Amino acid sequence: MGPLKLFLLIGDPVEGSLSPAMMNAAFRSLKLNHFYVAVRVPEKFLGDAIAGAKKMGIAGLNVTIPHKIAVMRYLDALDESAAAAGAVNTVKNDRGRLIGFNTDGQGALRNLEEKVGSVRGRRVLLLGAGGAARAIAFSLVEAGADLTIANRTVSRAKELASLIERGLGKRVSFLPLNRDRLKNVLREKDILINATSVGMRPKVNETLVTAEMMHEGLIVYDIVYKPLQTRLLREARKAGAVALDGLGMLVRQGALAFEIWTGRKAPVRVMESAAK
């Protein structure tokens, strides 16, 4: 069985998270003596929670909304993936040193490419500039996608575009979330990714893009997974677009975290059925 190791998901809220079922199924299937628990940590206790986790020898953490950016200041080091994205979703306790990683970007990219092939040269409109969007944006541009970012707070879209341009030397366009502008821009896009929290429970009837703004064959990837069938995906089907839900990204980002923590290949199929 090996040594007992504990892993935490911290966020606020964490109720209804699929990660404990998915991670514990993965640990069981490899007969690891490891356990994963979700803990609600309000923003004002984040520093205490991280210090406590370190002192208790927690082996690793997943970090979710609203802590992905704030958590960085409490860590001892950042891996390249987290430093580039400016957000952390996975922490490894490496003999008392907490190292931050970001598996969201690679998780989304791997899942998307499994479904639709390489993104190289494809024109992508990404909605959002928060923790998940930042990581996805870097991974997409690194993989050769032609990226445009739209965000409600347009200054954050602009900041993300210039961060990528400085870091990767590739041009990235940005725009505000204006329906007419989005409709025009979408005409010439191959892929639309929603990395905002719009459409997430409890506001399940909200969407930033509706069927008449889409075209047949457009690939619509919604990373929201609570619920899996979002209004955006229903609108996509109405328009004859390809609708992809957020479960695949959830599983892939979790599999990458599992591999960082254990050094073992993740049982992706086991994780996928546990998360369903």
Ligand SMILES: NC(=O)c1ccc[n+]([C@@H]2O[C@H](COP(=O)([O-])OP(=O)(O)OC[C@H]3O[C@@H](n4cnc5c(N)ncnc54)[C@H](OP(=O)(O)O)[C@@H]3O)[C@@H](O)[C@H]2O)c1
């Ligand atoms: N499938 C997966 O594995 C996976 C992984 C990570 C995250 N997610 C999901 O991705 C979503 C975003 O997560 P996150 O960590 O990036 O959150 P975050 O850092 O809080 O960012 C939220 C983003 O949504 C935008 N937004 C929020 N409310 C909006 C509204 N009413 N209208 C327009 N834009 C709005 C924000 O725009 P402003 O900048 O203007 O505030 C920001 O761009 C969540 O639903 C999360 O569950 C899924």
